[in-house]
Amino acid sequence: MRKSTETLSFPNPSRSYDSARHCVCFWGYDNSREISFLVDDESLTKLNPDMGAGETALLATFDRNRERILGLAKSAYTGGPQNRYAIHV
Known part of the structure; x- marks a missing residue:
């Protein structure tokens, strides 16, 4: 069963x-779980x-x-238990 993405938020604009x-x-x-x-x-x-x-170019x-x-x-x-995802375009 796929979890609703409505619980996933990105309040912190940080990236590195x-x-x-x-x-x-x-x-x-x-919620309080960091992904x-x-x-x-x-x-x-x-x-x-x-x-x-x-x-600099990649962050931009x-x-x-x-x-x-x-x-x-x-x-x-x-x-679920996974806490790291790779995003591919």
């Missing part, structure tokens, strides 16, 4: 770049092929596409 994993990390909350989301460099490049390279691409990425995160979220 993880150079070891080559992804931007951000967090959602299901981690990762969107990789390749997916961000698909969203903005002319973005340039490096952390994430910011420009935040609503779309959050929508994908809500679609991927199923609830």
Whole structure:
């Protein structure tokens, strides 16, 4: 049974770049439970092929596409014990 995404929220606009994993990390909350989301460099490049390279460009691409990425995160979220999701565009 798929859990309703209405309980998943993104009140904290923080995001960070993880150079070891080559992804931007951000967090959602299901009530008091923190859920981690990762969107990789390749997916961000698909969203903005002319973005340039490096952390600053990847974070800027994430910011420009935040609503779309959050929508994908809500679609991927199923609830249950899993607390980390990879988002692909």
